[in-house]
Structure formats: structure tokens, C-alpha cells
Amino acid sequence: MPTAQTYRFSLTNVTCASCVNIIESKLETVPGIVEAQVNFAQRTMTVQTVTPPEMVSQALQEVGMQADLIEVAGEDPAERLMQRHYWQLLIKAALAGGFGGLLMVLDWFAVIPPLSEFSGQMTWLILGLLSLLAMAYSGGYIYRNALVAGIHHHATMDTLIALGTGAAALFSLLIIFFPNIVPIDGQYVYFEAALIIIAFINLGAALEIRARGKTSQAIKRLVGLQAKTARVLRDGEEIDIAIEDVQVGDIIRVRPGEKVPVDGEVVDGESFVDESMLTGEPMPINKKSGDKVIGSTLNKSGMLLFKAIHVGKDTALAQIIDLVQTAQNSKPPIARIVDRVSSIFAPAVLIIALITALIWFNLSYDVGFILVTSMTVLIIACPCALGLAAPISVVAGMGKAAEAGILIRSGEPLQLASKLTTIIVDKTGTVTKGKPEVMTLYPVENIDKDLLLQIAASVEVNSEHPLGEAIVNAAKAKTLPLLTVKDFHATSGLGVSAQIENKIIILGNKKFMKQEHVDISELKAQAEKLAVQGQSPMYIARDGQAIGIITVADPVKEDSKAAIDALHRLGLNVVMLTGDLQSTAQAVAKQVGIKQVIAEVLPQDKAAQVKKLQNQKEIVGMVGDGINDAPALAQADVGFAIGAGTDVAIESAGVTLVRSSLTSISDAIMVSKATMRNIKQNLFGAFIYNSLGIPIAAGILYPVTGILLSPIIAGAAMAASSLTVVTNANRLRFLKLGKKA
Amino acid sequence: MMTVLINGIGLALIALVVWWFWLAKEKAVATGNSITIHVKNGVYSPSLIKARQGQALELIFIREDTTPCAEVVIFSELDINIELPLNQAHAITVPTDKVGEYEFCCQMGMYRGQVVVS
Numbered sequence: 001m002p003t004a005q006t007y008r009f010s011l012t013n014v015t016c017a018s019c020v021n022i023i024e025s026k027l028e029t030v031p032g033i034v035e036a037q038v039n040f041a042q043r044t045m046t047v048q049t050v051t052p053p054e055m056v057s058q059a060l061q062e063v064g065m066q067a068d069l070i071e072v073a074g075e076d077p078a079e080r081l082m083q084r085h086y087w088q089l090l091i092k093a094a095l096a097g098g099f100g101g102l103l104m105v106l107d108w109f110a111v112i113p114p115l116s117e118f119s120g121q122m123t124w125l126i127l128g129l130l131s132l133l134a135m136a137y138s139g140g141y142i143y144r145n146a147l148v149a150g151i152h153h154h155a156t157m158d159t160l161i162a163l164g165t166g167a168a169a170l171f172s173l174l175i176i177f178f179p180n181i182v183p184i185d186g187q188y189v190y191f192e193a194a195l196i197i198i199a200f201i202n203l204g205a206a207l208e209i210r211a212r213g214k215t216s217q218a219i220k221r222l223v224g225l226q227a228k229t230a231r232v233l234r235d236g237e238e239i240d241i242a243i244e245d246v247q248v249g250d251i252i253r254v255r256p257g258e259k260v261p262v263d264g265e266v267v268d269g270e271s272f273v274d275e276s277m278l279t280g281e282p283m284p285i286n287k288k289s290g291d292k293v294i295g296s297t298l299n300k301s302g303m304l305l306f307k308a309i310h311v312g313k314d315t316a317l318a319q320i321i322d323l324v325q326t327a328q329n330s331k332p333p334i335a336r337i338v339d340r341v342s343s344i345f346a347p348a349v350l351i352i353a354l355i356t357a358l359i360w361f362n363l364s365y366d367v368g369f370i371l372v373t374s375m376t377v378l379i380i381a382c383p384c385a386l387g388l389a390a391p392i393s394v395v396a397g398m399g400k401a402a403e404a405g406i407l408i409r410s411g412e413p414l415q416l417a418s419k420l421t422t423i424i425v426d427k428t429g430t431v432t433k434g435k436p437e438v439m440t441l442y443p444v445e446n447i448d449k450d451l452l453l454q455i456a457a458s459v460e461v462n463s464e465h466p467l468g469e470a471i472v473n474a475a476k477a478k479t480l481p482l483l484t485v486k487d488f489h490a491t492s493g494l495g496v497s498a499q500i501e502n503k504i505i506i507l508g509n510k511k512f513m514k515q516e517h518v519d520i521s522e523l524k525a526q527a528e529k530l531a532v533q534g535q536s537p538m539y540i541a542r543d544g545q546a547i548g549i550i551t552v553a554d555p556v557k558e559d560s561k562a563a564i565d566a567l568h569r570l571g572l573n574v575v576m577l578t579g580d581l582q583s584t585a586q587a588v589a590k591q592v593g594i595k596q597v598i599a600e601v602l603p604q605d606k607a608a609q610v611k612k613l614q615n616q617k618e619i620v621g622m623v624g625d626g627i628n629d630a631p632a633l634a635q636a637d638v639g640f641a642i643g644a645g646t647d648v649a650i651e652s653a654g655v656t657l658v659r660s661s662l663t664s665i666s667d668a669i670m671v672s673k674a675t676m677r678n679i680k681q682n683l684f685g686a687f688i689y690n691s692l693g694i695p696i697a698a699g700i701l702y703p704v705t706g707i708l709l710s711p712i713i714a715g716a717a718m719a720a721s722s723l724t725v726v727t728n729a730n731r732l733r734f735l736k737l738g739k740k741a
Numbered sequence: 742m743m744t745v746l747i748n749g750i751g752l753a754l755i756a757l758v759v760w761w762f763w764l765a766k767e768k769a770v771a772t773g774n775s776i777t778i779h780v781k782n783g784v785y786s787p788s789l790i791k792a793r794q795g796q797a798l799e800l801i802f803i804r805e806d807t808t809p810c811a812e813v814v815i816f817s818e819l820d821i822n823i824e825l826p827l828n829q830a831h832a833i834t835v836p837t838d839k840v841g842e843y844e845f846c847c848q849m850g851m852y853r854g855q856v857v858v859s
Contacts, residue, residue, distance in 0.1 A: 053828075053829070054830055082827075087807075141782075146783070148782040148783060148784050148786075149783045152786065153761060154783070154784055154788075154851075155758075155762050156783050156852075157851060189824075205808070208809065209809055329815065329824060331817070336817070339846070339850050342848075344850060346756050346851075347763060351758055354755050358748060361747055362744070384810070384849055384851070388849055390815075391848040391849075392848075662835060
């Protein structure tokens with residue numbers, strides 16, 4: 001009697017309380033249910049039962065209720081089953097291998113009398129029957145799968161192994177009963193070969209389960225980030241509820257050291273939140289009322305009260321997981337050739353084995369030789385390694401990328417990203433921070449830098465210009481108090497003026513100063529020097545006297561230069577595209593080491609610029625913010641949406657970068673190159689393995705060199721081949737990203 | 742005589758392989774709006790699904806096979822890649838707006854099936 005398990009179901013079309021009755025009375029008719037509880041408010045149901053959960057869903061479907069399994073109490077059932085499967089395979093391998101090994105040793109030491117004697121026949125009959133039992137136990141599933149597939153007109157790897165080992169066992173039985181059908185030196189049985197082959201297949205499959213688990217570690221880690229419960233305020237009380245039961249609009253409390261359970265907006269409290277697990281951003285971010293928080297990030301310092309905005313499948317983490325899982329299952333175009341090969345592979349090998357047998361028969365080789373060669377052909381052929389070559393590398397590569405905040409949408413951008421020749425980067429927000437900042441404070445003698453900033457900020461606080469905002473922010477950062485301002489005036493295209501402590505302050509460009517008769521000769525040279533560096537200078541005058549300049553610019557991100565260097569090292573031509581003036585763009589390009597600049601491009605013309613480069617036979621990657629640059633991203637061979645944060649569902653981009661650092665681009669290209677290289681190694685290895693292995697197994701070398709592959713070696717090689725593919729893919733996990741390549 | 746017989750048997754077996762695995766189509770055909778496909782013993786059953794153009798078609802996959810090969814089902818022409826949870830029903834809606842034959846298979850192409858929209 002199996003023990004009862006607790007399952008939780010979500011109920012979709014439960015509309016009224018009477019539905020609950022229908023469900024409960026239906027469940028009473030299902031055998032094996034120990035206890036069932038329906039929660040009408042939450043539309044969920046908890047069932048403790050010994051029957052499989054599908055039976056519960058099925059029973060409810062009969063009365064028109066939709067019940068979907070959401071979780072199994074305690075542990076992950078799939079994980080547990082895989083674990084059990086792993087041990088079963090190992091036990092099967094040990095049993096078949098142990099018995100096969102024993103037979104081999106007995107044979108070496110010639111312990112068993114020859115088949116030509118009656119005692120030998122009897123001994124082998126007993127050993128043969130024991131071997132068949134061992135084969136049935138350890139390889140029963142192989143024969144069953146082969147049979148079922150065969151009935152459905154499918155030939156699989158199981159077909160090949162079943163036929164290979166089955167033929168060996170049948171022939172051996174035949175020899176035991178009628179040893180005289182073959183010459184005396186050919187009276188040999190092949191049970192040990194069949195058993196050891198089955199042992200290798202089981203061992204290989206077990207090791208493959210382990211190795212595969214590692215390739216999908218990245219996604220498991222993402223799933224593991226999810227918080228399990230949330231502390232929700234309901235009717236003035238704080239209650240802990242399961243994460244699935246959180247509703248949009250719920251007010252949730254997160255204490256220091258706890259995970260933010262779902263996505264939302266802070267309504268009260270202030271704290272630093274570590275978002276590195278999702279965005280790769282190493283520094284915790286300050287969150288206060290009105291700021292967005294992301295589910296699964298870690299609250300570090302203070303108490304936060306926030307309103308749930310996205311729950312369940314809509315949270316950023318759920319979307320990232322969904323995107324990565326879908327992408328991991330997709331295939332790069334290179335793998336499509338393999339699909340065609342693998343669909344005809346197994347029957348083709350059957351035919352090769354038959355042809356092999358016919359050739360050796362017609363060349364008058366003995367029955368044992370014919371059996372060994374065709375059996376070895378069946379055993380050595382490994383369609384699995386071939387079919388596995390691409391998908392397993394994709395899983396490992398995409399997982400690796402996802403860990404670094406690089407979300408590759410499918411196999412196609414993955415393959416194309418490895419072939420890029422040109423990368424176009426948008427300037428604002430990509431190379432630069434996209435937010436103007438005060439760069440230089442240059443006061444005249446006797447004026448303090450802070451005073452200059454204080455005066456400028458006090459005036460600009462009334463202006464709505466983005467440059468003014470930068471100045472105010474700079475003053476705020478230095479906690480300078482703003483002074484009282486009277487008579488504020490803004491003159492479009494020139495600057496602003498106001499009165500502070502009865503003194504007239506004017507702030508603006510060269511033209512404004514000239515109009516107001518301010519002498520700027522002392523500052524002009526410095527202003528022009530800074531302008532060349534891409535900074536926008538503004539003059540400040542008090543009562544007609546120039547007191548200094550403040551420059552504002554959109555600063556280059558700290559790591560932009562290193563990232564551009566990395567792209568150059570990857571052999572890519574980097575082009576900067578911007579709507580800014582040529583001089584400003586050139587200044588930025590110079591700072592980060594970009595040689596080619598296309599400036600003064602209107603937003604709607606960006607896609608045309610991408611096309612122009614494509615016409616020059618360049619394979620173009622475009623980096624942009626994914627919103628304004630959507631057409632250009634879509635036009636490019638690979639579009640990279642940068643700084644997407646947690647808004648990952650950007651359709652126009654093949655690659656979405658959670659972080660806003662350009663380093664992610666070189667990382668993405670490195671991952672794609674490494675993954676494609678890995679796939680090619682795997683495909684090459686699998687192709688070579690099969691195309692060399694099969695002829696050698698068929699005995700092509702035998703007439704010349706006398707070399708003949710033993711079916712046992714073939715079994716080991718075959719088990720090793722798919723394991724090698726998985727192990728090679730696992731190497732991708734050790735790829736170093738985010739470093740200065 | 743023996744030589745001719747054995748060669749004949751060999752060639753007949755080759756012909757059988759060609760006919761059975763490549764030429765003969767599976768007879769078990771499933772039709773309907775909602776079809777449950779069991780992933781078990783190395784095959785999808787049923788593996789040949791026929792649908793009329795424009796009809797609603799939902800395939801419910803239940804994976805009962807623990808081998809890792811069975812864990813993903815791919816409809817490459819339709820851009821559908823789904824991971825199948827073990828022993829749980831997983832429904833996939835297949836678009837039938839275009840006439841054609843849509844193959845579905847596991848990652849390694851060993852499990853195979855086909856949706857024929859006519």
C-alpha cells in the first residue's frame with residue numbers, strides 16, 4: 001500500500017458554494033482519497049490521497065470542474081522520481097555487469113566444459129537461463145520500448161540495442177541446444193557480451209541523468225529564488241499566506257532579511273534592497289514610498305510595506321523563468337540538419353547491420369563472425385549523441401547567460417550572435433547614463449564652488465529644463481540649502497534669470513550673456529575647452545558680473561570603455577548611432593574608443609542605418625533600449641534590448657539584457673560563441689563517432705589489419721558517447737563572464 | 742542453394758525495414774478536439790493526429806516515462822517547445838489555421854508524432 005501524498009490543486013470554474021458540494025461528493029467516490037479540503041475563497045483544494053493526482057483531476061472533469069495540480073507537499077515529485085530512476089539504473093547496471101563479468105572470468109579460466117560435451121551443454125543451459133533472467137531484469141524496459149516503438153513503425157535506440165543483444169542471446173541459446181550447427185571452434189556463447197552491453201547502457205543513462213541535472217542548474221536556481229510565503233495585511237491583521245494566494249492589491253510587509261514575495265510598489269517604509277539575483281547589479285538599491293520592488297529580491301536593512309502589482313505568472317521572475325525555459329528548448333538553425341538525420345538514423349543502421357551480415361556471409365566467414373560484426377554495428381551506432389548534441393549545449397549556454405542577466409529569446413539569435421561582424425550602439429542610455437549630470441563647477445576667484453552650485457540650483461529649481469534638474473540634483477546631493485528666489489524668468493533658448501538677496505542672477509549660454517552685457521572673456525577659453533569634451537557649459541552672472549561656469553553632460557557609464565574594448569577584442573566593428581550633434585557624439589565616442597560615429601540621425605531613421613550596414617554585407621547587432629529603438633532592433637540580425645530591468649518581454653529584441661551595462665553585450669556574444677563552438681564540437685564528435693564507429697564495427701578493417709571491435713567495447717563506446725556530449729556541454733557552466741575578457 | 746536462400750532472406754529483411762519504418766504509415770489515427778497523448782515506452786500514443794482546418798485542437802500530453810529524453814516535446818514548424826512534467830497532464834493548443842503536416846518529436850528526435858491538418 002503506497003503512502004498518501006498531499007497535493008494542492010487550483011480550481012478554475014468553481015463559481016458558487018454548491019460547486020464545492022459537487023466536488024466534495026464526487027471526491028468521495030474516488031478510491032484512495034484520505035482527506036480532501038476545498039477552499040472556496042481561494043479556489044484551491046488540498047487532497048491527501050494514495051491515487052495519482054491525475055485521477056483526481058479526471059474525476060472532477062467528469063462533473064465539469066477543472067482542477068490543476070499546483071504543488072505536492074514536501075518535495076519536488078519529479079526530482080524524487082528522477083532520483084529513484086537514477087538508483088534503479090545503477091542497480092540494473094551492477095547486476096547485469098556483475099553477472100556478465102562473472103561469465104567472462106569463467107570463460108577466461110576455461111572453468112566450464114566445452115559445448116561439445118553434454119556437461120558443458122547443461123552448465124551453459126543453466127547459465128544461459130540465468131543470463132536471460134538478468135537481461136530481462138536489467139534490460140526489460142529496452143525490449144519493451146523497442147517492441148512498442150516497432151509496432152508504431154518507429155525505430156529508436158532501444159530498437160538497435162534490443163536487436164543487438166537479443167540476437168546475441170538467441171544465437172547463444174541455439175548453439176547450446178545444437179552446438180553442431182557451427183564448427184567446433186565457433187561454438188561460443190555471447191551472453192556475457194549482451195549482459196555487459198546492457199550494463200553499460202544502464203550506467204550511461206544513470207550518469208546522463210546526473211550530468212543533465214547540472215546543465216539545467218541555472219533554471220533551478222532561478223525557480224529556487226521564489227519566496228514561498230507572504231505576510232499580508234488583511235482586515236487589519238497580518239497573516240502569513242502561501243505565495244500563490246497573494247492577490248493584486250494586497251498590502252504586504254517585508255522585514256529586513258526577508259525576500260520580497262511578489263512585484264509591487266512601496267507604500268511605506270524605506271530600505272535597501274539587493275536585486276543582484278535578478279539584475280546582476282551588485283549594489284543594494286534604496287527603496288522608499290512610490291518605488292517599485294521586484295519579487296524574489298532581498299530586503300536588506302529596513303521594514304517595507306508594499307502593494308502587490310504583479311502576482312503569480314505575471315511577476316518578473318516568473319516571466320524570466322518562462323522565457324529561459326522556452327528558449328532552452330528551442331534549437332539553433334544548425335541543429336535542423338541533425339533532425340533530418342536522426343529521423344532516419346535507426347532504420348538505416350538496421351539496414352547497415354543486415355548488409356554487413358550478407359557481405360561477410362557471401363565472403364564465407366563463419367556464423368560467429370557474422371553475428372559479432374552485425375551485432376557490433378547495432379550496438380555502436382548512437383543516434384542519441386547526435387540528437388543530443390545541440391539541445392544540451394543550448395540548455396547549458398542559455399542557462400549560463402540567464403545567470404548573468406542575459407536572456408536569449410531562442411536558438412536563432414543565439415546562433416546569429418556568434419556570427420556578428422558589427423555592433424551598433426545607441427549613445428544615450430546605452431554608452432552614456434542617459435541622465436544629465438553636473439560635470440564641472442568652474443567659479444571665478446573668490447567664489448566658492450558650493451556657492452556657485454547653490455546659487456545656480458536655487459534659480460534652476462523653478463525651471464523645468466532637464467539641465468536645470470541636473471543642477472538641482474547636484475545641489476541636493478551635497479545637501480546645500482536652496483536660497484529664496486524672487487522674479488524668476490525663463491527665456492527660451494537662452495537661459496533663466498531671478499533675484500536672490502536683492503541681487504540679479506542670470507544663468508544661460510554665451511548668447512544670453514552677450515545680450516545682458518556680461519563680460520565672459522575670463523571664462524570663455526575654459527568653457528570652449530569643456531564643450532569640446534562633450535559638456536554643455538552655462539555661464540552664471542551676479543549683478544552683471546560673471547561668477548563662473550557650470551557644465552552639464554550625459555556622462556559615460558563607468559564600464560562603457562571596458563565593454564567597448566571587449567567588443568573590439570572579439571573582433572567586432574563598433575558603431576555609435578545617435579540623434580545628437582556630431583561634436584557631442586564625437587566627444588563621447590573618443591572617450592570610449594569608438595571610431596565610427598553616425599550622428600544627427602532621427603529616431604525613425606535608425607532602422608534605415610542598420611539596413612545600410614547590412615547591405616554592406618555586415619551582420620549587424622543593434623543595442624538599444626527596446627522602446628524607442630524597436631524598429632532598429634527588429635531590423636538588425638540580432639537586437640539587444642539593454643537595461644530592460646525586469647521588463648523582459650521585449651518582443652523586438654532577440655536578446656534582452658536585464659542590466660544596463662554594455663558589458664552584457666560582450667558577455668552575450670561570448671556565451672553565444674562558446675555555445676555554438678560547443679554545439680559544433682558535439683555535432684562533429686557525434687558524426688565522426690558514428691561514421692567511423694559503424695564501419696569499424698562492421699569489420700571493414702578486419703581483412704587488412706585483423707582488427708575487429710568487440711561488441712563489449714562497442715557498448716562502452718556507445719554509453720560513453722552521449723555522456724561525452726553532456727559532459728562537454730557542462731563545460732559551458734564554467735565560462736567566465738563579466739570580466740575584462 | 743543455401744547461399745541464394747540466405748541472401749534472399751537478407752534482402753527481404755532489408756525491404757521489410759524500409760517498408761515498415763519508412764513507407765508504412767501508422768494506422769492508429771486520433772481525431773477530436775481534445776486528444777490525450779501518453780508519452781510512454783519510447784513512443785507517443787497516439788502519434789498520428791488528424792484535424793480539420795480551423796477546428797480547435799488541444800493535445801494533452803501525459804509523460805509517464807522517466808527517461809530524460811522524453812521531457813521535452815517540440816513542434817519545430819509551429820515554434821512550440823514544451824517541457825513535460827512527469828505524470829502530470831500538460832495541455833498544448835495547436836493552431837490549425839493552415840493546412841499541412843506538423844511533426845512533433847522529443848529533443849533527440851526519437852519520440853515522433855505528427856499532426857495532419859487537412
